[in-house]
Amino acid sequence: MIRYLRSTKSLTNTLALFFIGISVAIGVIAFCVFSLAIHWSEDRMGERRALLDRDIAVERFIAGEQGKITVDVLTDAYNDISLVPSDYREFIHQHEHYLGEVELKDKPTSRMVYKGAYTHNGKSYDIILLSRIDNVEFGLDEIIYSSLIVVALVTTLMCIFGTLLYRLSIQLIEPVNEIAEQLENHSGNSENEFTISTEAAVEFQTLTERLNQYRTDLNLALKREQAFARYASHELRTPLTVVKGAGKLLARTEQNDFSQRQIHRIDNATEQMITMVDALLSLVRYERNADNAPLREIPHNELHTIVADNSIQADEKDVTIKLNISSTPTVRATPPVMNMIIGNLIRNAIAATAKGEVTIDVSDTMLTITDDGPGLTNEPNLNGHGLGLLIVEDLSQRYQWQFRLRSHPDRGCIASIEF
Structure with a gap:
């Protein structure tokens, strides 16, 4: 009432x-x-x-x-x-x-x-x-x-x-109701223009014109993003496919141990680049209608694959990766997006840990990654924690998740995502 x-x-x-x-x-x-x-x-x-x-x-x-x-x-x-x-x-x-x-x-x-x-x-x-x-x-x-x-x-x-x-x-008063009703009816549609009665006050006429101008600018920006998604999908995938194919051809030839390690590193970096490109293009494609993406339950093999693909540095540093899955969450994010989110957190945890263990706990409502590093410092870092964490935070906001980064009382740092 x-x-x-x-x-x-x-x-x-x-x-x-x-x-x-x-x-x-x-x-x-x-x-x-x-x-x-x-x-x-x-x-x-x-x-x-x-x-x-x-x-x-x-x-x-x-x-x-x-x-x-x-x-x-x-x-x-x-x-x-x-x-x-x-x-x-x-x-x-x-x-x-x-x-x-x-x-x-x-x-x-x-x-x-x-x-x-x-x-x-x-x-x-x-x-x-x-x-x-x-x-x-x-x-x-x-x-x-x-x-x-x-x-x-x-x-x-x-x-x-x-x-x-x-x-x-x-x-x-009526112009306010008309604009509010049009905003509600035109939600998600950037093509429709706002209209107002000719008897409305001059300020409402100006407001309607500015809203139409902003909607036009938004529509142009969306079209540019869609064009970028179409062109970047081809322009970025093609060289990565060439690099991946060349790496596989080199791996078939006889190479010494050093060359084999370098070829393996190139192949892993190429896979990570392909995953990141898929995730970024997915963001451009679904950022305006993320709620319309289908719900899916993350399978166990997807989580194991993500951990394996992002644990190369752990093998080189003698850091143990421990994955605990009590239950799997249901999300709208695509596999490339989940790979980029969890992979960024895993790589950051490995980079912060000189020796010890990185523990990954997964449930239907929470994902936590705990490392044995020095933890968070009290000094502010103007550059943040790297581009990876910025991407993770942006994706969490987009899917309405809660991302937190805090120090562990006994170990290093805890990165958590509440779905």
Whole structure:
């Protein structure tokens, strides 16, 4: 659910829901403020009218009128509290001074009530005003009509802002979804171009153009790699085949021991070169679709052959090679690739071991090669551990293996690959 809310595909709906919620809240607040403002303005108008009517009534009482007088069609004034209607008389007795609208429980209408005092000939008199304020306040129909105007105005603004939000969504959010969908659909295909709506923002137009340019460059690079694989396969194999054939012809002739050893070394070096060429060409051929290579279980004889082909230096240095196979792993790498990976590690272990043993342990999940050399040093080596280990690390990353090189607590160095 959280991932869905964070997705740009749902961002438009999320923004729409958020905007609707905000709009409804603003509409309710605006309606409440409008209603309160109407009631407040009516009360203030009634109070000011009562104060004006008070001045008129005081003048008339001073002029000689007594009891109850009619100020106008809305307001009655009293200078004797006993003449006030009994319902309001009880309320007036509770206050010395009062100005406000009074609604009685038993009365369907309300009155603006004023109670105060005036002085005439040194004597103080009460003055009470009752004004039929309901006659000038908004009625129910008028309140509904004005409220409908407010609601219609808010709805119009919501439609305008919603349209603007939709337009902004098309320009800012939908292009992201379109590009993401095309990236997902065009994965592994370098021929299809990215497209974007003409209504999208300028930055998205530029991004689409750059993506198409990068895809074109990538396609050209892939074609160059494929051309290299085709041409290099012939150009590299041909001289190696000639060298291998010449070495076999020389081996048939009578040679002294020294020449025979040299011919044997040339033949082994040629085999290693052929294996490396096959592995490198395999990388060029499958580096973009390594996951599509078929799974295979490495047979025992392949492991023994790899160890035998890369143990020549061990025989010359009197280093023992020990191969322990508990179970064999299942990998996508081809035999030349496995030969280059394991062969590099074996040759490095032999080169690091002056005397002793190189142990090779193979299981279905791990391959470890332990030597009796000096181990890893603490001083950094800017050149790494040679081209072979760089190739091994690159191949391990390509097939999603974990390659590690560390010192052994009792022996030399451990090179491990976790499949």
